[in-house]
Amino acid sequence: MEAQRETNDLRLTDISEKARWMRRRAMQMVHAKKLGHIGGDLSATDILAALYFGVLRYDPKNPNWPERDRFVMSKGHATGVLYTALCAAGYFPEGWLDTYMEPASKLNGHPNRNYLPGVEANTGPLGHGFPIALGVAIAGQLSGADYKTFVLTGDGEQQEGSNWEAAMTAGHRRLSNLTLIIDRNRLQQGAPTEETVSLDPLEDKYRAFGWEVSEVDGHDHAALLEALEAPSSGGPRCIIANTVKGKGVSFMEHKTKWHHGVPNDAEFDQAMEELSA
Template structure:
C-alpha cells in the first residue's frame, strides 16, 4: 500500500475514534475527552501505520508493545483497540458502566491488548523501560512504545526511568510525549515548567525528535524509523492541541475531564463528520 493511502486510512481511523470516544464520554457522563483528542492521532498512527501485532494473538511474543501511561485517556486507547480488532464495537457502549471491561483506566486482566494497568501517573514509563530491558536481555526484535502526558512528567519516576533507559542504551524504546501544554486546571508551564524538554532528554542520553502530533505523515516518518541500529532510546515530543478536532474544546483546560451535554455532542458530531 502506498504511504499516502496508509496516511489517509489512519486519518479516517482517527476521525472514527474521535466520534466514538466523545459519544462514550457523553453516554457515561465521565471521561477525559481533551486528552483523548490530543493523543488520538498518535495512537491511530501507532496501531494502523507503525506497530506489529496480531489482535487474534494478543500475547504473540514478537509483537510490538504499547503502553498508554496517561491511563485516563482510555477513549483514545479503547477505540484504537476496538478498531484494531481486539474486541467488538458493542463493547464501547459499556464504557465505565457497572461490571464493564472498559474501566476508567485500562486493566490488562479485563482487556486483550492492554500490556499493563495504568492510571496513577508516572507508572507506565518505568514499566516500558522494564519491558525494553527484557527485550534487550533476550535479544528480542520487538519495539516498546510508551505515551505519556506532558503534565505527567512532573512525576519523578519518569526521570528515574529515563536515566536508566539512557544508561542502558535502550535503542528499541520510544517515548512519545503528548505535549499539549495543558493539564488538569492550567498550563504545564504555569504549574511546573518543563521547557527545554528536548534538552532534558538529551542530557539523560536520549535521541530527541520534535513533531506535529496531528501530522500523520510526520508521525509515521519518525515512529517508523528502524530501531535496530539505534544506540539510544528515542523521545518524540509531539506538539498537540488538547481537544483537537472540536472547536469548543481546543486548548481549553476545562475539557481535561469535561463532559458534553446533548447540544455540545451534536455540534461535535457535525464538526467531526
Template sequence: MTRALKTDNSQTLIRDKALWMRQHAMRMVYDKQLGHLGGDFSAIDVLATLYFGVLRYDPARPEWTERDRFVMSKGHATGALYTALAAAGYFPQDWLDTYMQHHSMLNGHPNRQYLPGVETNTGPLGHGFPVALGIAISGQIAGADYRTYVLTGDGEQQEGSNWEAAMTAGSRKVRNLTLIIDRNRLQQGARTEDTNGLDPLDDKYRAFGWHVVEIDGHEYGQLLDTLGAPVGDRQKPLCVIANTVKGKGVSFMEDQAKWHHGVPNAEQFAQAMKELV
C-alpha cells in the same frame, strides 16, 4: 503478522481511523457523562498512527511474543485507547457501548486482566513509562526485535519516576524504546508551564542520553516517518515530543484546560458531532 508498511494510502487510512475514534470517544463520554475527552483527542492521532501504520501485532493473538508493545501511561485517556483497540480488532466494537458501566471490562483506567491488547494497568501517573522501560530492557537482554512504545502526558512528566526511567534508559542505551510525550501544554486546571515548568524538555532528555525529535502530533506524515523509522543502528532510546492540541478536532474544546475532564451537554455533543465529519 508482519510489521505494518507505509503505503500511499497510509495517511488516508490513519485519518479515517482517527476520525472514527474521535466520533466514538465523544459518544462514549457523552453517554456516560464520564471521561477525559481533551487528552483523548490530543492523543488519538498518535494512537491511530501506531495501530494502523507502525505497530506489529495480531489481535487474534494478544500475547504473541513477537508483537511490538505499546503502553498507555496516561491511563485516564481511555477514550483514545479503547477506540484504538476496538478499531484494531482486539474486541467487538459494540463493547464500547459499555464504557464505564458497572461490571464493564472498559474501566475508567485500562486493566490488562479485562481487556486484550492492554500491556499493563495504568492510571496513577508516572508508572507506565518505568514499566515500558522494563519491557524494553527485557527484549534487549533476550535479543528480541520487538519495539516498545510508551505514551505519556506532558503534565505526567512532572512525576519523578519518569526521570528515574529516563536516566536508566539513557544509561543502558535502550535503543528499542520510544517515548512519546503528548505535549498539549495543558493539565488538569492549568497550563503545564504555570504549574511546574517542563521546558526545555528536549534538552533535558538529550542530557539523559536520548535521541530527541520534535514533531507535529497531528500531522500523519511526520508521525509515520518518526514512529515508523527502523531502529537500525540507533544507539539511544528515542524521545518524540509530539506537539498537540488538547481537544483537537472540536472547536470549543481545543486548547481549553476545562476539557481535561469536561463532559459535553446535549447541545455541545450535537455541535461536536457536526464538526467530526
C-alpha cells in the same frame, strides 16, 4: 518507488479514517456515560492512530503474542482514545464500547489488562507506564527479541519523578528498542504546564539524559510516521508530539475545562458535526 508511495498513501488514508472514527466514537462514549477525559483523548488520537494503523506489529487474535510490539499507555485516564484504538485494531467487538464505565464493564475508567485484550499495563496513577515500558525493553534487549516498545505519557505527567528514574536508566542502557512519546498539549488538569511546574526545555532535558529527541506536529500523520519509524542511532528515542488538547472540536481546543468536562446535548451535536469533517 511509485508502489511504495502508493502504499504509504493508502496507509495515511487508513490512519486518517481511523482517527476520525476514534474521535467520534470517544465523543459518543463520554457523552453517553457523562464521564471520561475527552480533552486528552482528542490530543492523543492521531498518535495512537499512527501507531496502531501504521507502525505496531500485533495480532489481535493473539494479544499475548511474545513477538508483538508493545504499546504502553501511561496516560491511563485517556481511555476514550485507547479503547477506540484497540477496538478498531480488532481486539474486541464494537459493542463493548457501549459498556464504557458501566458497572463491572471490561472497559474501566482506567485500563485493566486482565479484562481487556491488548492492554499492556493497568495504568492510571501517573508515572507508571514509562518504567514498565523500560522493563519490557530490557527484556527484549536481554533475549535479543526484535519487538519494539512504545510508551505514551502526558506532558503534565512528566512532573512525576519516576519518569526521570526511567529516563536515566534507559539512557544508561542505550535502549534502542524503546521510544517515548510525550503528548505535549501544554495543558494539565487545571492550568498550563508552564504555569504549574514548567517542563521546558523538555528536549534539552531528554538529550541530557542520553536520548535522541525529535519534535513533531502530533496531528500530522505523515510526520508522526516518519518520527516513529526513524532508524535509531543506538539509544532510546523521545518524540515530543506537539498537540492540541481537545483537537478537532473548536470550543474544546486549548481549554483546561475539557480535561474531564462532559459535553451537553447541544455541545455534543456540534462536536460530532465538526468531527465528521
